[in-house]
Amino acid sequence: MACVHGGSAVFEVIDKVVYAMAGLRFLSSLAELTGACLMLYFGTAASALQVNAALALVGPLVLVTVTMLGISGLAGEMALWRIALIVLGVGCILLGARG
Secondary structure, three states: OEEEEOOEEEEEOOOHHHHHHHHHHHHHHHHHHHHHHHHHHHOOHHHHHHHHHHHHHHHHHHHHHHHHHHHHHHOOOOOHHHHHHHHHHHHHHHHHHOO
């Protein structure tokens, strides 16, 4: 499937896993935007901090889920050690972000 603009393909998505990955990222961005609107709606630093804490739980979950979807899409094309390296890298990101 391609989006056509002026007779040429702007982008082409072949793999269905990419649709799932992008869909999760769109949902994640919607959650972030909703969180920002809630912060403005409540208008206090305490409630904004609570909303931020909820968003902090969603972020790593989305990262891991999207990464696992991507790895599942590449499973037949990549060596096992490369997949393990990606999983290790995501683990390092999550460990480093813990503070």
